[in-house]
Amino acid sequence: MYFKIDDPIIRGSGRMTEEEIEKAIMKQLKMRGLLLADVKLIREMDRGIEGASMIIPATVNKDGGLGKNSSIATMEQFKQLRKYVRKLLKDLCGEIMKGNVPIKPYKKKGTTSCKYCSFLPVCQFDTTMKENSFRNFYDKKDDEVWSLMAQEEEK
Numbered sequence: 001m002y003f004k005i006d007d008p009i010i011r012g013s014g015r016m017t018e019e020e021i022e023k024a025i026m027k028q029l030k031m032r033g034l035l036l037a038d039v040k041l042i043r044e045m046d047r048g049i050e051g052a053s054m055i056i057p058a059t060v061n062k063d064g065g066l067g068k069n070s071s072i073a074t075m076e077q078f079k080q081l082r083k084y085v086r087k088l089l090k091d092l093c094g095e096i097m098k099g100n101v102p103i104k105p106y107k108k109k110g111t112t113s114c115k116y117c118s119f120l121p122v123c124q125f126d127t128t129m130k131e132n133s134f135r136n137f138y139d140k141k142d143d144e145v146w147s148l149m150a151q152e153e154e155k
């Protein structure tokens with residue numbers, strides 16, 4: 001889970017009660033990440049959860065099950081993810097060891113990896129050169145991501 005250290009400014013009508021302001025702040029500070037799809041565990045992480053949690057990305061439905069918009073993965077999926085990341089890191093290290101380090105920054109929704117990069121002043125990345133181009137990232141549905149990872153595993 002990720003918790004953003006922040007002091008959010010809440011926009012409201014000016015007639016918000018203390019409780020509403022508190023809720024709006026909690027919403028802004030809600031943790032992000034991936035939870036184990038285990039309702040018992042989720043209830044331990046947020047003991048007051050009914051409906052959408054204010055602190056973790058999970059929803060518990062009235063029937064006691066987890067809501068569709070919960071950010072969850074099964075134990076099998078966590079294992080798959082760990083295996084995929086391990087292979088990815090191994091492959092990346094292998095490429096670096098071979099001296100294969102092309103400049104390939106990403107671009108996603110108008111932002112790029114160069115935006116906050118401390119190497120920007122000395123970096124040779126230049127989109128006017130045909131071999132320098134961004135890798136475009138697009139959001140994908142969770143199912144698609146799991147299936148792509150499974151395909152990679154089969155290779």
Ligand code: SF4
Pocket residue numbers: 103104105113114115117118119120123124125
């Ligand atoms: S500024 Fe250069 S090193 Fe930094 S992310 Fe962009 S391309 Fe990579």
